[in-house]
Amino acid sequence: MIIMKADATEEEVANVIKEVYKFGLRADVSRGEFRTVIGLVGDERKIPFSHFAVLPGVKEAMMVETPYKLVNREYNKLLDAECDCRPVKVGNVTIGGGDPVFIAGPCAVESKEQLLRIAEGVKKAGADILRGGVFKPRSSVHSFQGLGANGKEGAEEALFWLRDVGRKFEMPVITEVRGESQVDLIAEYVDVLQVGARNMYNQDLLAAVARTGKPVMLKRHFGAGVEEFLSFAEYIAAEGNKNIILCERGIVPVGKGKSYTRYTFDLAAIPVVRKETYLPIFADPSHATGRRDLIYSMSCAAISAGASGLMIEAHYNPAESLVDSQQMVTPDELKEIIDACRKIHQVVSLASRVKH
Amino acid sequence: MIIMKADATEEEVANVIKEVYKFGLRADVSRGEFRTVIGLVGDERKIPFSHFAVLPGVKEAMMVETPYKLVNREYNKLLDAECDCRPVKVGNVTIGGGDPVFIAGPCAVESKEQLLRIAEGVKKAGADILRGGVFKPRSSVHSFQGLGANGKEGAEEALFWLRDVGRKFEMPVITEVRGESQVDLIAEYVDVLQVGARNMYNQDLLAAVARTGKPVMLKRHFGAGVEEFLSFAEYIAAEGNKNIILCERGIVPVGKGKSYTRYTFDLAAIPVVRKETYLPIFADPSHATGRRDLIYSMSCAAISAGASGLMIEAHYNPAESLVDSQQMVTPDELKEIIDACRKIHQVVSLASRVKH
């Protein structure tokens, strides 16, 4: 990591970057109010830091050995010591700006009518962003894979509906990108690109998605510790895209005998992530629990734990949904959840957080 | 399970019990407002239910095949359909009665002075019950094992302090029973006997503790699913002791790469347990996270999830503690936590819970 002097010129910055590339690494330039910091992408052990320390305009050059340094809170502190969370703007919505943000919608887009009716319901319930899956990752090749499976036309039609319905109800939209070949198409239509839990380790997809420049929501893999979660967020940041929203959605259950939930919802990961990085982090109680009757409790718990927002699956008639019907809430239930969460957020944020 | 008629006589109940014992099972009698229900302890497949169905006073006799039937919500519903949670009285404190209850104190009792000073602090902070370990379960035989390791006199002295200090500050007291040989001694001095996570599977200890008749707090083993947790609570109930308080304290972490907490705090287990049984369930954020800086967030989250109360380790000077110093909060921090939790509880309980 190379910290420039406060009065370093653009030319000096450019010169440092040129030197970085000479050693086979890439440079990630962040400009704060008072100084510019150049992060190094690649193996820093190849860099002669003493050489860099004496280049014109350089204040300090030092090795940072952690698998996630670009998204690290420490790194960001150099630019803005006061920053608690670096907000991500998605249309008219600010994620990580203080107030919790609610993403809701069906698991999969099934028809324009279905989407319209659900969108209307979740908007009234207080949701900020509309979700809807077009390319569905499924554990069985024999299950419904979303309208994206119907060739390019099917996918494009569903994406068009999503954008259109989002505009009608003034909600930005988000959908999952499942494979590299879908990135360009999806980026045309949506405001946030989601990389699902199963693809968290897919570094080629992460790089492709990052290069669109659009905000990316990265869900934690159910087999990943927090360290790996952040290390793969780093793959996005390394492409110069810092508009990253993380999402905790449960890890593989463990223990003798049943636990009655689909995954273990690791809510402590939320404050941990907020201490390790400046990125906003969401929680997805729908996939974490897989149970409609736990969504209320676990939504309140996630907001208490400090989540920047929630992603919740909703449907006017859960039983009708082709996917995940047992974890959908109705718009009325969603309203009750969002209302309680907003109140809890006030309690939690009023208290001067006990920190160390 | 045998359900008696509303007007069944005591004689008829006694007769059914006698019959149950003939078949090699034991009987657990619960008397509700309107009827008496006799639970069968043992393998119900040995019972000819048709024979029981026609005994005088019997309304219905049916097989219930689940490893936990005595603590099952269904079973209790027969006695009291409205019951959400069957409260446990501990001195002047009611656990599971609606308001969250806070247990706090040092990890281990180290001296009378230490205990006095901590008790004063946690009382002021709003705690209801005082905790303090005398027999400490430790991963290494070479670590401090509590004052209980200093023979019977050491143990008795520490237990005497605990009771004495509890009385001074009008707080019931709780301590852990680590082995069968400690049960009688500890039962003389404390209001609640705690069985620690490591001993959850120790069925002989559970039976011995249950037979004291005192309230028992049972902590979930870090390798147990919820089903097994409740199946071992059943060992306590099977001895006729229904004053059981459960406690979630984290399960073994899982996942590639570090997660930065000692255990995974499985908060979804809280609403799950409340749906499966009528027993109150606590959460212990101190042991679950092992991190002082996460106690506030995770306490709020646990109360949001529906916990009946919290158990939190506190010390006036965490660094001084001989055990678990990195997870202790100060009395001032505890006050902030308890205040926030009480407010959150109000929000959560005001909303008509979304249930199915």
Place this chain on the structure above:
Amino acid sequence: MIIMKADATEEEVANVIKEVYKFGLRADVSRGEFRTVIGLVGDERKIPFSHFAVLPGVKEAMMVETPYKLVNREYNKLLDAECDCRPVKVGNVTIGGGDPVFIAGPCAVESKEQLLRIAEGVKKAGADILRGGVFKPRSSVHSFQGLGANGKEGAEEALFWLRDVGRKFEMPVITEVRGESQVDLIAEYVDVLQVGARNMYNQDLLAAVARTGKPVMLKRHFGAGVEEFLSFAEYIAAEGNKNIILCERGIVPVGKGKSYTRYTFDLAAIPVVRKETYLPIFADPSHATGRRDLIYSMSCAAISAGASGLMIEAHYNPAESLVDSQQMVTPDELKEIIDACRKIHQVVSLASRVKH
């Protein structure tokens, strides 16, 4: 699943396939010695089986509800009741044909010289197939990502070396495909395409790799149960490619306190997979343990458990390796391992396996 009569004509088969497509599913046709079986790819609940049962040439039409039916042992039994394992031919090597097969080589191709020297060593040690990574999946974007990271030329040069060195020592070659965009390039150069553990859930990559028609080695994700492992192998089979080789390489460690290995090597998965499917299954003790001093023991154990072969990382000077240096064995060690494994295989296969 639709089972044709022994004397069904090609026309009748074609007619059934046409009908299958009408209902929105795809057909997987397998021709055995005595009969033809048509597997259905997609949601079988959409199919009116009574309609299919009476089509000309059809013997039986029945619903099969399992996430893996095409790779299921039951399905294959209809074609060949005696088949224990359906072998996969890779150049002059037969995998799953009875004798264990050994794949060895460096973790990553670093230079032609390195590869030549290692290939010579592993050939002498008794290895059958040469491995070498070009596109390396890594937990940190800042680590060495293989020569594939040096643009198309870098990748092609490394792949060319791999093929060339393989030919020189008469060993087929295998390398990992990390992303969809690499499939075509890699398929030109190697004999087996490997999908790494991190990509097991990447269904778009699985489909793309399957369509090359080349044999595919699929490694189990460290967060996947056996059921999911086979369900994702099904994604390959569903593209008509049955030349699938599975590989167990360890699952996420679990338990309080350290276990001193990188993953938990789940060797019981080997006989389980062999009972559930007819696919050959390898074991990779290098990645599973991450410890050079355990490779011998765990190789012998994997062969005892019934593995069709082993994949082992080798280097003439482990300390020099840019990746995974602590888990490499030398060619001399490899020889000792292969020799012991071949002897153990004889013991194990001589005994009439205790089966039920």
Place this chain on the structure above:
Amino acid sequence: MIIMKADATEEEVANVIKEVYKFGLRADVSRGEFRTVIGLVGDERKIPFSHFAVLPGVKEAMMVETPYKLVNREYNKLLDAECDCRPVKVGNVTIGGGDPVFIAGPCAVESKEQLLRIAEGVKKAGADILRGGVFKPRSSVHSFQGLGANGKEGAEEALFWLRDVGRKFEMPVITEVRGESQVDLIAEYVDVLQVGARNMYNQDLLAAVARTGKPVMLKRHFGAGVEEFLSFAEYIAAEGNKNIILCERGIVPVGKGKSYTRYTFDLAAIPVVRKETYLPIFADPSHATGRRDLIYSMSCAAISAGASGLMIEAHYNPAESLVDSQQMVTPDELKEIIDACRKIHQVVSLASRVKH
């Protein structure tokens, strides 16, 4: 740890021990061929090593900070550099002496006839030691808990049968001690006391069992890493009982989707344990897999991994067994397993193990 000079007198040793007690620790004295080593039981940070280093007869005094030092290989090396495994004598059987040892018998003793018939069968199959449960740990209080549940007479009768039948067939016998109150009774009748997986963390039971002076088999808890497993074996050693036999029997399964075995059999723990300590380690494929059809494969695999022996549940008619019927093998199957294992052991032990 205090290493005495080769010519240190008994008086000098006694003096060092006296000093150790002064500082509140206990001393564990081991006498090797050439020297005496005094292990310290307790927190070594309380000891002024410089003071001990100059006591008469002392060669070296040093701090050893690991939760298991008495059972540590390093510690034993000081006494006997050549020792690979310190054998445990059980009647006429030597465990850890080179040849694998086989323990077999029913899960639970159900009647004298059942035990006699099974003992005869396993003896003919080649088993060395007879097992039979009297006090059964069960997940449900409503399941059969062994004849030990029938009061002291029931327990004593079953223990008497066990000893008697063992003598008849010249096999030492082993049974599980489930609670502290059973220790004395069981120690009268059996040759090895087993502490089951669920009780691995029960330090009071470990100490009580150790004090009988009899060999102890300690099974690994399904939620414990290897480090904790050895740390709890240390509780036995700390009582002066080094006749410890460890046993791997599977850890909690983890991963999305089913894995079709009861636990994950962690066979890599076997060579790991053998490198960390000098204690013999067994494997129990019956409980680890819970599947009769996997016992053969996994027995061979465990012996390949270096297990000192196996514990296998057997029954002349598995379906009749009151407990664990689906994981029992018949005596004929057992013979086939033992024969294959003995051959594999020869292959594995002939090769000069690849070690580092």
